[in-house]
Amino acid sequence: MTDEFHDNAYAGLLVNDAHWAFGTDFEDPLAGVDTAVPDGVDPNALAAYCLMLGDDALVLSQRLSEWCSRAPDLEEDIALANIALDLLGQARLLLARAAAADPGIVPQLPDGSPVPDEDRLAYFRDDREFLSVRLAEVPNGDFAETIARILLFSTWRYALFQRLSGSRDAVLAAVAAKGAKELAYHRDFAGRWFVTLAQGTEESRRRLLAALDGLWPLRAELFDTHPIERAVADAGVGVDPAQVQDEAEAVFDQVLAAADMERPDRAPLAGVQGRRGRDGSHTEALSRLLGEMQVVARAHPEGRW
Secondary structure, eight states: OOGGGGOOTTGGGOSSOTTOOTTSOOSOTTTTSOOOOOTTOOHHHHHHHHHHHHHHHHHHHHHHHTTTTTSSSHHHHHHHHHHHHHHHHHHHHHHHHHHHHOGGGSOOOOTTOOOOHHHHHHHSOOGGGOOOOGGGTSOOOSHHHHHHHHHHHHHHHHHHHHHHTTOSSHHHHHHHHHHHHHHHHHHHHHHHHHHHHHTSOHHHHHHHHHHHHHHHHHHGGGTSOOHHHHHHHHTTSSOOGGGGHHHHHHHHHHHHHHHTOOOOOOOOOOOBTTBOGGGTOOOHHHHHHHHHHHHHHHHOTTOOO
């Protein structure tokens, strides 16, 4: 690999970010970057949009981290951990951007708490305040299901970030430019494994078909345009996900063709009274995930590690 591959398109956003976790570094992750909300942009809409993309990454990162020490072999164990860390890095910056755009969304903690804004948003919101898509939150299942989920998620998010790199918002543009490079790897990793499992044994193909069939109803939500997404797209700072569907579909169809598989015939998963992940309506799996993820932070809101 070349040094160019590792160029950090938003190096100015990160300060000592190599080992970020709750309480380890209280430097401003947006230091040196123009965080002013662009003219004509609603700060509340920008913050909500950043929460959507940040929550997607945070929740899926938590899910993928559950594979640590449990993957089929060491190489895949490390690969899944690296994908989780990439998404965690994206989540940190997007949540920090949300807080900078609209400080009113940041949960209040006891006076003197050292917890930075992005950590407050990660650890001190309830499930109904999370705006992530439901594809990110469902339990892992087996390795085939994880591969199918990464492929569905990364083909969509890569296309989205490619366009988002032209955002009028300097922070979003920088996060997307770097994130697209990471997502290209995620997509390649999942695509290769998808084809390998499809062309492997009868059992690996059966498991992959079952995984794709089970996840397919959650896929449509990725491309459904929420009013917030439409508003930020009209303002030139966000992307309407419906506008990247054709691009994502083309890539996914190439993988399906290589795997000699067809699309499942499954209807989209309905919401609750029309509300879905972007509206704060989730499966029970998110509540359990957050309960485990947030327990230490909530027990020690003034903690420093």
